[in-house]
Amino acid sequence: MAEVPSSRIITIGGYDHINSVVLGGKNPVALQTMWKDSLSASDITGSSGSAALERIEGLAGLGCRLLRFAVPDLDAADVLGELAAKTAMPLVADIHFDYKIALRCLDYPIAKIRINPGNIGKKERVIMVLEKAAARRVPIRIGVNAGSLPADLRKKVEAGAITRAEALVTAAERELEIFDEMNFRDVLVSMKASSIRDTLVANRLLASRTDVPLHIGVTEAGPLIPGVVRNAVAMHTLLAEGIGATIRVSLSDTMEQEIIAGREILNAAADTEGGETVNLGVTIVSCPRCGRNSFDTHGFTEKWQNYLYSLDKNITVAIMGCVVNGPGESRHADIGITGAGNKVLIFRRGEVIRTIDASEADDAFREELQKLL
Ligand code: SF4
CATH class of the missing domain: 3.30.413.10 (Sulfite Reductase Hemoprotein, domain 1)
Incomplete structure (x- = not known):
């Protein structure tokens, strides 16, 4: 198996009141999860606001270092922006379809943007997002999902011309070309599938070709037990090969369970290597x-x-x-x-x-x- 080059180092947050998370190279693998509900203005004001902040603090206490939110429209971008102003947790805006939502998020102290190359649209729009993110030093994750591949790649997979893993890598590399043209270095990639095999093949292939840090995980992995097992197998395999700068254990369960599962996977991976368990507490x-x-x-x-x-x-x-x-x-x-x-x-x-x-x-x-x- 080709040796995996050490990935480049990317800092997320670390300005104003926001905690910094350094990813890539020899830095510890960072745990993250995703807020499971939609966020409205009433969720961040009054006692609801305190409850949301308390929950975020609880997640931080468990070991969560990055917290992602779905941002389906401009109103949600404003709500997330206001929440980001109130917490030290680096918040990540997850954006599909509309580049204008990404631009709006960048008006706030959002620590990272995730875009999906399968649906974010034309190159000019991506470039507008990159220019604003670069000016604000906000990293971007290219998040490719097997379920939302660009149409031409999906058709090739359906026709048997390429594998799903090759399609994931091609989708990521197409987007990375734009980032390279713009000399935008603060970029991560994730290529997620519900198949462990596709997840492994895609991540190994891209890791052998680029130094971009990878966010790894199996998506739509199911409820607690199957979800933990599938993610543990995939993550353990990749981490042992030096692949993966940050992980999310996707579960049909709570955010807290995702973080606890993630830290146990990291500790188990370190234990298997014969090293010290990761400094993750109890x-x-x-x-x-x-x-x-x-x-x-x-x-x-x-x-x-x-x-x-x-x-x-x-x-x-x-x-x-x-x-x-x-x-x-x-x-x-x-x-x-x-x-x-x-x-x-x-x-x-x-x-x-x-x-x-x-x-x-x-x-x-x-x-x-x-x-x-
Ligand atoms: S510790 Fe005692 S109760 Fe628990 S499994 Fe072992 S024998 Fe059973």
Whole structure:
């Protein structure tokens, strides 16, 4: 397999109040997700506005570094622009069909624009967007989707003249030519398909031909379990080959689940390579539970998961159902909790430090956790 050249480095955000995210080269792979609902003016004012900002903060706490929004019209561009003025999270405007929406977004502190070459229209329009983005130093992602290929490429795929992966790469390269002509360097590419194979072939091919950083992921990947499996297989394969500067795990589930899935994929990829796990905070180990359990590991894990993942601390937390495999199997855990008959034990590195009733489990766990933070 041809060696993948190191990708160029691109900085997103980093001006005014907006966090900076550096992508490409040897920089950490950045996690992102996409807002799942339409955004209206009422969503960013009053208590709704606070709720939206709180949710964005929660996503940042989980490890989200970029947050994308669909921008279907000019009103949505204005709403997103106002939201961008209120948060440190770099916001990405996702634009299909109408270049004027991209131009409007660039009037605001939007950190990145995503355009779809399959439907953004004529070259002159793309050039207008590039000129304004260059003036404002806003990077652009060329986001090619197998489901919305340019018409001529779609027909070639249907006729069997080229593969879907070749069509994805050709669509991206056509657009990249315009960027090169304009000497617009702050560009990323994504080529997404619901097929793992097409995703792999397309990304490998483009990565062997360009130093443009790639945003990788499998699109329309399905609900939580199939979606995580498909994305994990594709991302792990590509990341192991040095391909991928940023990832999004597309799921028919919440944004929080997408981020948690993404960080677990990154940690697993690092673990497989024999390296250090990525500095992404808490690692949760929890038992699947069986007939020996005397502690509701599922309920406890669900209740604590998002809080634990939001902690900026590299620790391992074990949540176990019984003493058979509790402190012993989780000896490496910085803190753990397990059932033990009609009691609950809290342990640290295999040593039991508290024995409590189940009704006290949350409070005692919180107290002991605080001592590690
Ligand atoms: S820790 Fe105990 S309850 Fe959990 S799976 Fe293992 S044996 Fe079963």
